[in-house]
Amino acid sequence: MTVTRRHDGTLPVSRRGFLTLGVVSVLGASWNVASWRRATLQSQDSLPGTGPSGRLWDPARAGRPLPPVTAADNDAAIQAIEKQIHCTCGCNLDVYTCRTTDFTCTVSPAMHQHVLALAQQGQSGRQILDQFVREHGVAILMAPPKRGFNLAGYFVPSLLIVVAGVALTLVLRRWVRVAVRATEAPPPDAAGATPEELARLRRELERLPS
Amino acid sequence: MTVLGNLALWLALLVGVWGALAGFVGGRQARPDLAHSARRAVFAMCGALLVAVFALEWALFQHDFNVEYVAAYTSRNLPIFYTWSALYAGQKGSLLFWATVLSVFGSLALVLTPRRHRELLPTVAGVVALVASFFISVMLFGHANPFQRLPYTPLDGSGLNPQLQNPGMVFHPPMLYLGYISITIPFAFAIAALLSKRLDADWLVAIRKWTLLSWLFLSIGICLGMWWAYVELGWGGYWAWDPVENASLLPWLTMTAFLHSVMVQEKRGMLKKWNLGLIIGSWLLSIFGTFITRSGVISSVHSFTQSSVGYFFLAFLIVAGVASFALYATRLPLLTAETQLESMVSREASFLFNNLLLIGIAFSVLWGTLFPILSELVQGTKVTVGPPFFNQVNIPLGLALLALTGIGPLIAWRRASLPNLRRQFAVPATTGGLTLLVLLVGGMRDLYALLAIALGGFVAATIAQEFARGTRARHRQYAEVYPLAFARLLGRNRRRYGGYIVHTGIVILFVAFAGMAFKTETEATLRPGESASLRSPYGHTYTFTHLGISQYDALNRQITAATVEVRRNGKPIGFLTPEKRQHVDGLGRPTFQPSTEPSIMSMLREDIYTVLGGTVNGTEQAVFRFTINPLVWWVWYGGMIVALGGLIVMWPGGSPAARRAQAGYAVRLVGEER
Numbered sequence: 001m002t003v004t005r006r007h008d009g010t011l012p013v014s015r016r017g018f019l020t021l022g023v024v025s026v027l028g029a030s031w032n033v034a035s036w037r038r039a040t041l042q043s044q045d046s047l048p049g050t051g052p053s054g055r056l057w058d059p060a061r062a063g064r065p066l067p068p069v070t071a072a073d074n075d076a077a078i079q080a081i082e083k084q085i086h087c088t089c090g091c092n093l094d095v096y097t098c099r100t101t102d103f104t105c106t107v108s109p110a111m112h113q114h115v116l117a118l119a120q121q122g123q124s125g126r127q128i129l130d131q132f133v134r135e136h137g138v139a140i141l142m143a144p145p146k147r148g149f150n151l152a153g154y155f156v157p158s159l160l161i162v163v164a165g166v167a168l169t170l171v172l173r174r175w176v177r178v179a180v181r182a183t184e185a186p187p188p189d190a191a192g193a194t195p196e197e198l199a200r201l202r203r204e205l206e207r208l209p210s
Numbered sequence: 211m212t213v214l215g216n217l218a219l220w221l222a223l224l225v226g227v228w229g230a231l232a233g234f235v236g237g238r239q240a241r242p243d244l245a246h247s248a249r250r251a252v253f254a255m256c257g258a259l260l261v262a263v264f265a266l267e268w269a270l271f272q273h274d275f276n277v278e279y280v281a282a283y284t285s286r287n288l289p290i291f292y293t294w295s296a297l298y299a300g301q302k303g304s305l306l307f308w309a310t311v312l313s314v315f316g317s318l319a320l321v322l323t324p325r326r327h328r329e330l331l332p333t334v335a336g337v338v339a340l341v342a343s344f345f346i347s348v349m350l351f352g353h354a355n356p357f358q359r360l361p362y363t364p365l366d367g368s369g370l371n372p373q374l375q376n377p378g379m380v381f382h383p384p385m386l387y388l389g390y391i392s393i394t395i396p397f398a399f400a401i402a403a404l405l406s407k408r409l410d411a412d413w414l415v416a417i418r419k420w421t422l423l424s425w426l427f428l429s430i431g432i433c434l435g436m437w438w439a440y441v442e443l444g445w446g447g448y449w450a451w452d453p454v455e456n457a458s459l460l461p462w463l464t465m466t467a468f469l470h471s472v473m474v475q476e477k478r479g480m481l482k483k484w485n486l487g488l489i490i491g492s493w494l495l496s497i498f499g500t501f502i503t504r505s506g507v508i509s510s511v512h513s514f515t516q517s518s519v520g521y522f523f524l525a526f527l528i529v530a531g532v533a534s535f536a537l538y539a540t541r542l543p544l545l546t547a548e549t550q551l552e553s554m555v556s557r558e559a560s561f562l563f564n565n566l567l568l569i570g571i572a573f574s575v576l577w578g579t580l581f582p583i584l585s586e587l588v589q590g591t592k593v594t595v596g597p598p599f600f601n602q603v604n605i606p607l608g609l610a611l612l613a614l615t616g617i618g619p620l621i622a623w624r625r626a627s628l629p630n631l632r633r634q635f636a637v638p639a640t641t642g643g644l645t646l647l648v649l650l651v652g653g654m655r656d657l658y659a660l661l662a663i664a665l666g667g668f669v670a671a672t673i674a675q676e677f678a679r680g681t682r683a684r685h686r687q688y689a690e691v692y693p694l695a696f697a698r699l700l701g702r703n704r705r706r707y708g709g710y711i712v713h714t715g716i717v718i719l720f721v722a723f724a725g726m727a728f729k730t731e732t733e734a735t736l737r738p739g740e741s742a743s744l745r746s747p748y749g750h751t752y753t754f755t756h757l758g759i760s761q762y763d764a765l766n767r768q769i770t771a772a773t774v775e776v777r778r779n780g781k782p783i784g785f786l787t788p789e790k791r792q793h794v795d796g797l798g799r800p801t802f803q804p805s806t807e808p809s810i811m812s813m814l815r816e817d818i819y820t821v822l823g824g825t826v827n828g829t830e831q832a833v834f835r836f837t838i839n840p841l842v843w844w845v846w847y848g849g850m851i852v853a854l855g856g857l858i859v860m861w862p863g864g865s866p867a868a869r870r871a872q873a874g875y876a877v878r879l880v881g882e883e884r
Binding site for chain 2: 054055056057058059060061062063064065066067068069073074083084086092093094097100101102103104137138139140141142143144148149150153154156157158160161164165168169172173175176178179180182183
């Protein structure tokens with residue numbers, strides 16, 4: 001008996017052969033699933049006293065080797081400077097956040113070393129930032145400096161909101177005045193008519209056919 | 211299957227173009243035959259796009275690596291969950307997802323909209339078909355066809371970016387897409403109302419649920435995005451003012467403004483021009499967000515690969531914006547208010563100022579996002595506009611908005627008297643003042659954090675007062691026990707009290723954001739057995755002891771995990787296991803750079819966030835970053851409360867007559883005759 005599945009109408013495999021092939025494939029596939037093979041690879045646990053301490057089984061898996069952290073790396077003043085400098089690796093983060101987040105980045109550690117070198121030369125935070133601006137342009141700063149056209153960046157939104165707020169207040173006051181005038185105005189009824197007008201109205205009404 | 215997918219796309223495009231034509235002409239000439247044809251065209255387009263989605267999912271699950279999209283975003287060993295979500299992981303698939311969801315929403319709108327709005331439906335069908343056709347055109351003519359084949363078949367695919375292999379990314383993008391896409395339905399109704407000149411409050415009733423749905427999806431999508439960024443990216447925060455994050459916030463802000471100002475139109479017949487402008491603006495901002503994400507015009511970590519589709523979106527944005535606002539301008543004389551503002555001290559006026567702030571924040575976010583381009587145009591220098599800029603500009607505006615969140619509900623509709631204001635403000639203002647005092651006495655000196663928490667106290671007291679008064683009134687009037695009175699108060703005034711629950715969530719979010727002002731962190735290199743300490747803002751000392759490193763394989767990755775014991779004031783409280791992950795394909799070849807997987811111990815008051823940076827010279831000596839993030843737990847729960855409040859507001863119920871009456875300008879002063 002043949003299995004009729006393929007586009008040419010027949011598949012020249014017997015049912016027994018097909019099932020055997022299926023079982024072999026499943027076994028083969030399961031052998032290739034990494035998580036199922038984990039038991040053979042898990043002997044690398046290196047808790048103190050339970051495994052090979054010291055060197056990792058496969059250091060390449062842990063990413064780029066890193067130098068030990070120094071006291072300068074945790075210096076709040078250095079971190080404050082680095083939080084104002086834009087990492088140029090394309091991550092959109094500041095140097096401090098990038099170097100302590102994306103440990104594969106080689107740009108932010110180099111920029112960090114540059115900051116440390118400048119600080120060791122005795123430069124202040126302002127001078128270090130100025131040096132970076134001289135080297136990379138103003139885009140190296142996480143926020144544009146408050147001068148020239150950049151002032152528009154900082155103050156246009158607030159200014160517009162204030163102007164819009166004042167305009168809105170004036171408009172609302174005018175609306176309120178109009179509404180108050182409308183409610184205070186006498187209703188357009190007979191009470192607003194002069195005696196002559198009322199007499200004329202009465203005469204006209206009397207003349208109408210009943 | 212790719213042939214089927216391509217055929218389905220072409221069919222959807224042809225049917226969509228016909229649907230758009232039939233819809234607009236049928237609506238304009240009031241021809242029932244064309245109106246029916248447009249309706250059926252949207253259904254047919256939906257069916258064809260669903261077939262295209264099925265074809266792409268089939269290719270993904272079959273590992274048909276001859277399809278360029280499948281090879282680019284999946285691999286044989288990618289978990290099934292992420293293989294499914296690869297549908298919207300890339301530019302091309304997400305365009306298909308967008309068009310399909312839009313056609314589904316459009317079909318639902320045509321089926322579910324009550325018959326009394328049937329005059330609007332042909333144009334609604336036309337707008338939906340037109341927008342969906344645009345997305346299909348981008349796929350077919352903008353080199354973004356997800357069924358494009360390769361000239362060869364790779365043995366395995368490149369796999370999904372490790373950062374996208376997180377449950378947050380399975381739900382966050384679709385939620386945001388659903389939010390963006392569903393704005394098209396209110397926009398379609400707005401265009402239909404403008405074209406047909408039926409600009410009464412009726413079209414607002416038709417779109418109420420859709421605007422809420424859109425806002426809800428955007429809210430959930432943004433919160434899930436924050437959660438994903440926090441648990442996956444490893445930088446220890448949840449919002450970085452990235453252009454793509456900003457793009458998702460813009461329509462959320464304008465939709466929030468609309469949800470407030472629409473109440474003024476429904477109750478008082480005012481702000482018609484403003485509300486229509488907000489709907490059109492929100493939709494344009496949703497397309498603008500798509501343009502930013504896909505054009506590469508602004509650099510962002512979230513962007514898709516730079517491609518030519520950006521030009522399509524820019525052109526569409528300009529044409530749609532000009533056409534919509536031109537139509538809007540011609541109808542302005544028909545959009546006059548039916549009543550007038552009676553007092554500056556009224557709920558209406560407070561909503562207007564709330565709208566001013568929401569739109570002001572949206573403008574400032576947009577301004578900051580586009581400022582690098584503007585700076586390059588004006589002064590020839592590109593500048594970076596990062597978190598310091600956005601925080602400086604937006605935090606004061608956000609705090610003012612928080613204050614208005616508390617002030618608005620305390621002011622009566624139409625006009626508030628001085629005794630009434632005194633009575634309403636007494637408890638909330640006292641609570642806010644006391645909160646500020648307690649914080650100052652407790653030693654808190656950060657101005658923004660002080661203001662955020664004190665204003666949070668003020669708004670929370672406002673909400674509590676509203677619930678307490680409502681419950682007491684029911685208890686007195688109907689002799690209901692308090693829990694029943696509370697439940698019925700909420701159940702029978704879902705819109706009002708659901709809104710207050712949303713406000714509660716917003717308060718929690720603001721307080722949680724303020725917590726990040728007290729974040730502390732340290733880097734340390736530790737050998738097994740060595741410890742590092744960090745003091746939390748609450749005065750606890752946390753000690754982290756490095757116990758060792760394990761390396762093992764998981765399904766599609768090779769893991770290097772450090773085990774860190776955590777002690778608080780000397781008492782052990784648990785273990786953290788930050789990881790480095792090297793993802794591999796089905797053949798064991800590395801697919802991406804090793805990624806970091808933070809380990810987080812989340813507690814009510816603070817999170818302990820640990821990142822394994824790497825190892826020193828291939829030994830177990832490891833570099834860690836330990837961070838203590840106060841109040842982060844509350845960000846997620848604040849987000850959940852916002853979503854819960856939104857669901858309560860949206861929950862169906864009440865008679866259509868009652869809903870129409872509410873849209874019929876029904877506010878009266880006490881004692882005023884009907």
